[in-house]
Amino acid sequence: MAARTFTINDQLVSGREGETILEAARENGIYIPTLCHLDGVTSVGACRMCLVEIEGSRTLRPACVTQVVEGMVVHTDTERLRNYRRIIIELLFAERNHICAVCVANGHCELQNLAIAIGMDHVRFDYAFPVCEVDISHGRFGIDHNRCVLCTRCVRVCDEVEGVHTWDIAGRGADARVITDMRQPWGESTSCTSCGKCLLACPTGAIFRRGATVSEMERDPTKIAFIVAARDQRW
Amino acid sequence: MSFLDLDEWLFELARHVELVYSPLADIKAYPEHVDVALVEGAVANADNLHLIRQVRERTRTLIAFGDCAVTGNVTALRNPLGAPGPILQTLYVERADMSGQIPDAPGIVPALLGRVLPVHAVVPVDLYLPGCPPPAPRIRAALEQILAGGEVLLAGREMIKFG
């Protein structure tokens, strides 16, 4: 595999051919914020948090799906990117009802972490206060759509790792919701194996263990990548 | 309560400031020419609305203090249900055991606003101090910077984490 030498934030770095900017950046200790990206499943470039500037490129490019090119000059932390990332996070907080104070994921939440990293001390947009359902029909897990950011990590992990595809998306735009099977209550889903991988994958408090209370949902999404790696070696 | 967690630093603070208004102090009217106001809670009713406008007018530095003031937080949980009129009707009249009526006591029970709003949706805010509650070190860091004059900079998990 050929090496690729290029520049991130004025730092000369090397990556492998076929590798994404995000992977190369992480290997070189350069932080690029992500939300919908999850190691072990396909990248979809949806959350736009990892957008970077590439000199000579007319548009901003998602680092999670853009491959490294010899000699490319990448900027990951410009004023413009910081501004846009903050707006994205604010839009997410305004879109649903994220109430950290009473959330199971408080203190262990990727959305909350991003807000801190981006320096969000308040949301400048009006909150939408939508009506969202909470589904606790499953015996062990629950989903609170108030906290869902539609990253589709649950959808992908269920499809690609567990191989079940219980989760999917219904509706579109602001009305889009993650659903189980044909939009029936999770507890009535016939395909769900109750493996809990969606629980591991969820970046916020949307998918939670029943019985968990404020700040109790601590999880390690890197286990997904571990499962995938272990399986790849075995087969 | 979190403010009281500042413990002995409160004595230090008292050397620099004069407490001119507080829900705990027996001062009826919000005074003029206030330097700093720590505003707790969201704007939920007509009294809140009147007071916050007055506070803004009479204060140099207005701090949204805590998640309720910054985001609406738990107090804004009623917003997805819509304007309070129909809810009050259901609760006080339709579901009442006998001869229900919506409380209506002008000057005593303030009218609810259509929506609970964070402070900055009503008046300009100078500094945001999130947290539920904001931990004492965070309050102290903010106040120290204000006392020192110049621009206040709060960053990082210890300073701006919600919840």
Next chain:
Amino acid sequence: MDLSELIEIAEHERASRRSIRIRCCTALGCQSAGALSLKQRLEEAATEVERQDIEVIGVGCMGLCGNGPLVMVDPDGVLYEHVRAADAPSIVAALDGGEATAPLGDPQHPFFTGQKRIVLEHSGIIDPERIESYIAAGGYQALYHVLHEMTPADVIDVITRSGLRGRGGAGYPTGLKWATVAKSHGNRKFVVCNADEGDPGAFMDRSIIESDPHKVLEGMAIAAYAVGADQGYVYVRAEYPLAIQRLQKAIAQARRLGVLGAQIFDAGFTFRVDIRVGAGAFVCGEETALMASIEGRRGQPRPRPPYPAESGLWGQPTLINNVETYANIAPIIRHGAEWFASIGTETSKGTKVFALTGKIRHTGLIEVPMGATLRQIVEEMGGGVPDGHVKAVQTGGPSGGCIPATLLDTPVDYESVQRVGSIMGSGGMVVMDDATHMVDVAHFYMEFCKDESCGKCIPCRAGTAQMLHMLDVIRAGQATPADLEQLEQLCLMVKETSLCGLGQSAPNPVLSTLKYFRAEYEALLNHNADRATTEP
């Protein structure tokens, strides 16, 4: 099927024509105004007078949709407008010196004479439901010529030299796209026709398919030969039932005659076409979402690269062009690259079809050479605003922008329209008069974009919802100048960070109205406004 058989069909068709042809538009616009019963009455009336020299044929769109149903009588070229079924006997009687009760149209009006018809050359003239009618007009000869006398490289060369650019809106050079697909390696290759026209006020593609479906199929077949594909799909929205029906009929007829299917014209070239019906999502007009939909997945876009030309349907190289682009192919092959390149401007060759709608006297479909000015189109051809003045012209649908009346002399070509803050788009052109409030216009388009956002990427999903909300706040008089500034910031952010073209262009109607009509926004602002509502 070989060339002599093709010519035989054409000659037979021409020989069986009668000297007086009454052409009745049966495209969807006129149908909805009663054209089908009118056509039936015309046929009955022609039978009643027992004249063997009269025939009534159903044709596609004649263009002046706002005045439909339209009837044209050849060879005298008499045009009737707003024709009711009851007028039919009088129209036939008029051939013997009687007086027709239907209003006469003016075929010499600039609406007609200002046009240059390439894409619409057969539209309103041939019977779209009969392949023989298309063949009689020279149809499928270009395909024969290509298969027997040109290499795929020759075809791409001709298209490249013609200067044709994609008519879907972005204006990507068609020849370059074809060359990329031709060079890409794959087990199979596909050709896709994007007929998922969804811009409010746009109906060019529908009309082309309804009026001349074979022309699109022929263009696709030529493209397939050029890039090495053997399977084509037409992705057409379910809201176009007549277009789907005519396309189905056209495909069946073409297969029967052997101009589609296996061993076309005995040239060892196989090309099949299937229809895929969209379920009404605007975003499925975006090529990666369209492909996902054809594959049976949720219709939402994915990041590019890889581009469809390298990795499209089922990971194979795929050529995606718009209906109008394909409709230009056969004429270019027939008349040559130089002929096509001689029409239009330096960078935009050929013609463009526009759907002229809104506050305008003559509503309908027109085809003009690239470089015609908006003023020519709107004021001369369209006849201007009935009572009042043109305030702005919206081009490019929700992705486009509003061009103010002061810029009506802008020539319509890809670059010029972009320079004034809009886009050429697929050809929707909505005229607005003085009574139109531009904040309302922006609100309308934003509502559309918000409803049509697929929800995959955050800037588009949450951004369109937030922009719409901010427009609501502005319209309610609750916004401050700071709010307006924030709206602009949000617009820029959504434009630069959204995943696909829908999101990237969603702020355009706001940005372009802000650019030219800022005062209308500012008049609604209130320095002391806040969001508090005391309504219980």
